[in-house]
Amino acid sequence: xxxxxxxxxxxxxxxxxxxxxxxxxxxxxxxxxxxxxxxxxxxxxxxxxxxxxxxxxxxxxxxxxxxxxxxxxxxxxxxxxxxxxxxxxxxxxxxxxxxxxxxxxxxxxxxxxxxxxxxxxxxxxxxxxxxxxxxxxxxxxxxxxxxxxxxxxxxxxxxxxxxxxxxxxxxxxxxxxxxxxxxxxxxxxxxxxxxxxxxxxxxxxxxxxxxxxxxxxxxxxxxxx
Amino acid sequence: xxxxxxxxxxxxxxxxxxxxxxxxxxxxxxxxxxxxxxxxxxxxxxxxxxxxxxxxxxxxxxxxxxxxxxxxxxxxxxxxxxxxxxxxxxxxxxxxxxxxxxxxxxxxxxxxxxxxxxxxxxxxxxxxxxxxxxxxxxxxxxxxxxxxxxxxxxxxxxxxxxxxxxxxxxxxxxxxxxxxxxxxxxxxxxxxxxxxxxxxxxxxxxxxxxxxxxxxxxxxxxxxxxxxx
Ligand SMILES: Nc1ncnc2c1ncn2[C@@H]1O[C@H](COP(=O)(O)OP(=O)(O)OP(=O)(O)O)[C@@H](O)[C@H]1O
Ligand SMILES: Nc1ncnc2c1ncn2[C@@H]1O[C@H](COP(=O)(O)OP(=O)(O)OP(=O)(O)O)[C@@H](O)[C@H]1O
Ligand SMILES: [Mg+2]
Ligand SMILES: [Mg+2]
Numbered sequence: 400x401x402x403x404x405x406x407x408x409x410x411x412x413x414x415x416x417x418x419x420x421x422x423x424x425x426x427x428x429x430x431x432x433x434x435x436x437x438x439x440x441x442x443x444x445x446x447x448x449x450x451x452x453x454x455x456x457x458x459x460x461x462x463x464x465x466x467x468x469x470x471x472x473x474x475x476x477x478x479x480x481x482x483x484x485x486x487x488x489x490x491x492x493x494x495x496x497x498x499x500x501x502x503x504x505x506x507x508x509x510x511x512x513x514x515x516x517x518x519x520x521x522x523x524x525x526x527x528x529x530x531x532x533x534x535x536x537x538x539x540x541x542x543x544x545x546x547x548x549x550x551x552x553x554x555x556x557x558x559x560x561x562x563x564x565x566x567x568x569x570x571x572x573x574x575x576x577x578x579x580x581x582x583x584x585x586x587x588x589x590x591x592x593x594x595x596x597x598x599x600x601x602x603x604x605x606x607x608x609x610x611x612x613x614x615x616x617x618x619x620x621x622x623x624x
Numbered sequence: 625x626x627x628x629x630x631x632x633x634x635x636x637x638x639x640x641x642x643x644x645x646x647x648x649x650x651x652x653x654x655x656x657x658x659x660x661x662x663x664x665x666x667x668x669x670x671x672x673x674x675x676x677x678x679x680x681x682x683x684x685x686x687x688x689x690x691x692x693x694x695x696x697x698x699x700x701x702x703x704x705x706x707x708x709x710x711x712x713x714x715x716x717x718x719x720x721x722x723x724x725x726x727x728x729x730x731x732x733x734x735x736x737x738x739x740x741x742x743x744x745x746x747x748x749x750x751x752x753x754x755x756x757x758x759x760x761x762x763x764x765x766x767x768x769x770x771x772x773x774x775x776x777x778x779x780x781x782x783x784x785x786x787x788x789x790x791x792x793x794x795x796x797x798x799x800x801x802x803x804x805x806x807x808x809x810x811x812x813x814x815x816x817x818x819x820x821x822x823x824x825x826x827x828x829x830x831x832x833x834x835x836x837x838x839x840x841x842x843x844x845x846x847x848x849x850x851x852x853x
Contacts, residue, residue, distance in 0.1 A: 417724040418764040443799040444771030490770045490797075493716065535665065538640065545715050545793065546664025568770070571796040574663040574825060600799055 400434040400562045400592040401469030401484060403455060409463035410454060424450045427464070430613070434562060434594040437585060439605035441598070442615035448598045449490050451615070452565045455596070457481040479511065486556035490567040490598075492548040496540040496555075501532060504540055505555045512559070526554040531577065546572045553581055564588055564595045571599065582608070625695050626651045627709075627788050627819040628675055633689035634845075635670060635679060644670045646845025648689070652788070657810075657820040657833045662842035668823035669715055671842060672792045674698075675821055677706040694787060708737065711781030713794035715823075717773050721765040726757070729765045730779045737784060751779045756805050771797045778806055782813060789813060791822045807833065 405428050412422040424447040432438060440448055453459040454466060457473050466473045468484050489495045498504040505523035510516060527533050530550040535543060540551060549572045556564065564585060570578055585595045585608075596613075597604065605612045633648040644667040652658050660668050673679040677698035680687035691698040694709050714720055723729040727748060734744045752758050757775050760768065765776050774797050782789060789810065795803055811833040814820055820833060839850040 412767065415764055415767060418762065418767065422767075444775070444797075444802055445769040449769060491716065491718070534642075542637070544665045544669060550664070568797060571825065572664065572793070574666075577664060600797070 400594070402431055402433050402467075403485070403563060403594075404431040404467040405429060405454070405464070406467065407464035408454065408461045408466060410450060410459065410461050412450075425454075425461075429464075432563070432594060432596065435589060435592055436594055437589055437608050437610040438594070438596045438613050439599060439608065439610040440596060440613040440615065441600060441605075446615045448615060449567055452487055452489075452567050452596070452598060455563075455565060456485050456487045458487075482508070482559060482561065484561055485563045485565065486559055486561035487565040488549060488552045488556055488567060488569045490569075492545070492552040492569075493541060495552055496548060499539050501536055501538070501540055501543075501551050502527060504551055505558055508555060508559050522558055523554075526558050530554045530580065546574065546577065549573060550577055550581075553584075557584060562593045564593065565598075566595070567598045568600070570597065570604070571601070626653050626692075627656075627694060628652045628821070629690070629692040630674065631690040633674060633691060634687070635674065635689075636686045637670075638684040638686070643845050645674070648674075648842075648845070648847055650840070650847060652819040652821060654787070654817045654819060655814055657814055657822065657837040659834060659837040659839045660821070660823045660842050660847070661825055661839070664825075666842045667845060668842055669792055672712070672714075672790050672821065672823055675788070675790055676710050676712045677701055677703050707733075708784075709787045710790060711784065711786040711788070712790045713774070713777045713781045713792060715792040715794070717777030717794075718766060720777065721773070724764060725761065726763050726765050726768075726776050727752075727761045729776055730783055733780055733784055739784075747783050748779075751783045751809075754805065754809055755779055756802060771799060771802065774798060775802060775806070778809075782809060785813070785816075786818065788819045788821065791820070791824075793824060795822075795824065 408425055408428040410425045414421045442448055454461060457478055473481060496504055498507055502523045505526050506519040509519040509522060527536055532550055535547055549569045589595060629651040631649050633645050634643055635645040636643050662668055674691060681702050693701060693706055721729055723732050731744050731748045734747060755775055760772060774794055778794060795806060798806060810820060814833045840847040841850055
């Protein structure tokens with residue numbers, strides 16, 4: 400399992416037609432996430448937590464500096480290659496759900512990776528049961544409730560068994576039972592040498608999980624163990 | 625007169641035979657806060673849609689029961705009639721944003737309701753200051769962080785001083801400072817006579833306006849009142 404290193408990363412959102420000013424989020428950000436650990440990231444609204452998660456999954460590219468998975472610079476890796484190492488449950492999960500049927504959503508990544516359709520469907524059905532989604536197996540993914548979408552996104556990412564699991568405010572959308580389920584999954588991943596980054600406004604979470612805290616302030620990052 | 629009265633509400637989304645709401649009774653008076661929690665998929669958002677009159681007028685399904693807002697049947701009132709009385713912060717606020725800047729987005733509802741430009745400007749500036757979002761005025765509302773979008777949605781929902789404010793998980797994504805400002809705004813509205821309907825997962829704090837809130841759990845299509853302990 401590999402570490403993920405941000406080396407002097409700079410990132411700005413470019414301006415748009417309505418709002419021409421570009422929006423700088425990071426400058427010279429250097430940080431290494433070591434596998435076998437859980438990190439809890441927090442900081443004020445707009446400080447860059449979701450941007451960090453998207454950089455770490457290759458959805459956004461740094462303007463300067465580089466991000467390494469192990470020894471490999473992410474710029475030279477394809478998204479599906481990065482996907483073997485890093486999986487993200489987004490803050491607005493409806494954006495990451497692309498299929499109509501929940502079971503197809505989970506199977507999609509597996510088939511893309513070369514698994515036979517039948518086998519992928521079986522794995523997907525088991526994952527639906529695992530995340531208590533069998534009742535909504537016939538509901539279109541875009542119509543699911545927010546918590547159901549989070550669980551479906553989680554299931555779709557988890558079956559791909561990435562080394563790193565990134566959860567962007569996912570826990571606050573879940574009820575007690577599914578929250579425990581997801582935290583169980585995180586604990587198991589970490590025991591097997593993987594790592595997790597959980598973005599949350601909760602003050603108690605890092606303590607509850609014995610995690611390393613990462614605080615992002617506007618313009619700077621500090622790590623608190 | 626109650627602000628909202630729901631009686632015997634049943635609802636199944638079209639294409640599904642599961643009654644997401646299966647006999648919901650709830651009335652909310654002026655100045656009252658009601659907090660709804662319950663399992664994910666339990667129907668909190670569906671209940672908010674009924675209170676905002678979007679169900680049954682805009683969402684297809686099998687609806688029965690009686691819903692009244694400010695003494696008027698919601699089927700007749702419709703979403704545009706109801707919008708005078710209701711401010712609704714949706715769980716996924718980004719889908720409701722249409723204007724090029726945050727300032728315009730918040731002003732839009734007021735202008736739409738025929739308020740004078742001078743009055744609009746004062747109201748928009750006031751709510752942005754109280755929610756600590758002055759810095760966002762010229763930004764594109766679709767290109768913000770999730771918490772920033774929630775704030776814009778909240779400002780748009782309260783700026784016309786509605787009689788009923790509906791919040792669907794609208795606080796969980798805010799940082800501590802923003803959350804405190806949002807709660808202060810909501811409690812001031814409640815003290816001014818507004819009713820609050822708030823859907824949140826369990827664990828929502830004990831500060832105002834939750835301190836005096838009636839609490840319910842929505843499960844298996846029905847509301848059960850939580851006895852405070
Ligand atoms: N348009 C729709 N068509 C079919 N089923 C739907 C539709 N919208 C919602 N549902 C289903 O209705 C149930 C209740 O959904 P709702 O969004 O009200 O739940 P919720 O309590 O708000 O959940 P959460 O805590 O996850 O936000 C869910 O199982 C959901 O999948
Ligand atoms: N698509 C975009 N275009 C331009 N600016 C953006 C875009 N998305 C986010 N931003 C800005 O970049 C900064 C970082 O946003 P980000 O979404 O990473 O914050 P966050 O820490 O996740 O906040 P939250 O707690 O509200 O989710 C914010 O100032 C935001 O306004
Ligand atoms: Mg975010
Ligand atoms: Mg909901």
